[in-house]
Amino acid sequence: MRVLFLGGAGMIGSAAVVEAVRRGMDITVVTRGEPRRRLAPGVSALRADVRDAAALAGVLGGEEFDAVVNWVGFTPDDVRDHPALFTGSAGQYVFVSTCSVYARPVSQLPITESSPRSQPDFPYARDKIACELLLEEAYRSHGFPLTIVRPFHTYDRTVIPVLAGWTAIDRMRRGKPVVVHGDGTSLWSLTHSSDVARALVPLLGNAHALGESINLVSGDVLSWDQIHLALAVAAGVRRPVFKHAASEELGKQLPGWRDVLEHDFRHSMLFDTTKLRRLVPGFAPQVPFSEGIREALAHFDAHPQLQAVDAALDLVMDRWSGWG
Numbered sequence: 512m513r514v515l516f517l518g519g520a521g522m523i524g525s526a527a528v529v530e531a532v533r534r535g536m537d538i539t540v541v542t543r544g545e546p547r548r549r550l551a552p553g554v555s556a557l558r559a560d561v562r563d564a565a566a567l568a569g570v571l572g573g574e575e576f577d578a579v580v581n582w583v584g585f586t587p588d589d590v591r592d593h594p595a596l597f598t599g600s601a602g603q604y605v606f607v608s609t610c611s612v613y614a615r616p617v618s619q620l621p622i623t624e625s626s627p628r629s630q631p632d633f634p635y636a637r638d639k640i641a642c643e644l645l646l647e648e649a650y651r652s653h654g655f656p657l658t659i660v661r662p663f664h665t666y667d668r669t670v671i672p673v674l675a676g677w678t679a680i681d682r683m684r685r686g687k688p689v690v691v692h693g694d695g696t697s698l699w700s701l702t703h704s705s706d707v708a709r710a711l712v713p714l715l716g717n718a719h720a721l722g723e724s725i726n727l728v729s730g731d732v733l734s735w736d737q738i739h740l741a742l743a744v745a746a747g748v749r750r751p752v753f754k755h756a757a758s759e760e761l762g763k764q765l766p767g768w769r770d771v772l773e774h775d776f777r778h779s780m781l782f783d784t785t786k787l788r789r790l791v792p793g794f795a796p797q798v799p800f801s802e803g804i805r806e807a808l809a810h811f812d813a814h815p816q817l818q819a820v821d822a823a824l825d826l827v828m829d830r831w832s833g834w835g
């Protein structure tokens with residue numbers, strides 16, 4: 512299998528490279544600069560801005576691939592030229608979208624791939640839907656070999672996957688309350704990047720995946736309080752204090768959080784993984800959150816330069832929780 516990754520040196524892409532190489536695939540990665548993460552030995556590297564179709568076509572030089580995975584399509588302009596570029600030269604084109612495309616409030620749980628997509632007020636998700644629609648039209652009108660994959664909230668050792676990031680850990684360790692949105696009971700799903708890779712790579716070259724969209728999620732379900740408790744355990748904090756605040760009120764205090772709380776995080780998100788398991792027989796996530804977050808804490812503790820405390824957020828949390 513010859514596989515081309517467009518922008519595949521980021522968090523999820525680099526995990527997929529490792530998994531693809533493990534499965535014996537021949538991988539080429541296109542990045543616009545020095546790859547942020549070192550590429551595995553044997554992986555070929557090309558340099559181009561993948562949103563510039565002419566530059567991309569130039570570096571590809573007419574080469575053909577069994578599968579192309581686009582990790583960096585965020586607006587229709589990013590992918591508009593891809594049907595023309597890859598129809599005929601790629602056996603499959605995988606567009607990496609997101610489960611944030613599903614309408615909120617969610618009409619029915621669990622969410623399946625045929626749940627309605629609608630996010631008119633959340634630019635990230637709205638634009639991903641527009642990309643999906645453009646590419647689906649190419650699939651329907653002239654057989655562009657499309658597969659859409661939708662990861663949900665994904666993390667690895669380089670990320671503390673809550674909105675407050677390291678600030679939450681710092682506050683816990685100093686005995687300060689951490690503000691959790693809602694009343695901490697809405698349900699969420701987190702997937703380690705290596706499990707997204709285990710789900711995605713077997714879809715490459717899989718004829719049954721053509722024309723399909725597939726949620727790439729672990730199926731793990733945690734409340735936001737459970738997520739914060741797992742952070743505390745990993746950080747060695749025995750008695751963390753959580754204060755709860757309505758997402759609406761938090762969004763007023765923290766404008767940067769407003770969209771993501773309103774259109775994403777405040778909603779319970781549970782996924783049906785039947786389609787993924789049918790297309791990838793034997794798929795089983797291997798990294799429970801409790802384990803993945805321990806790995807992240809160890810990484811952050813070993814790299815003090817990553818331990819960035821957001822002073823403005825810290826102050827808002829102090830005020831909100833009546834601290835000091």
Ligand SMILES: NC(=O)c1ccc[n+]([C@@H]2O[C@H](COP(=O)([O-])OP(=O)(O)OC[C@H]3O[C@@H](n4cnc5c(N)ncnc54)[C@H](OP(=O)(O)O)[C@@H]3O)[C@@H](O)[C@H]2O)c1
Pocket residue numbers: 517518519520521522523524541542543544546547559560561562581582583584607608609610661662663664665666
């Ligand atoms: N992370 C999540 O929780 C999550 C959830 C659902 C869906 N997704 C989707 O998954 C995809 C990958 O996410 P990620 O978190 O792995 O991203 P990431 O860590 O930001 O990685 C993106 C990679 O693509 C490169 N890149 C960006 N723009 C490029 C361009 N124009 N030309 C060439 N290379 C470019 C980046 O390199 P530079 O160093 O040059 O920027 C980086 O290596 C995205 O489409 C995202 O929407 C992510």
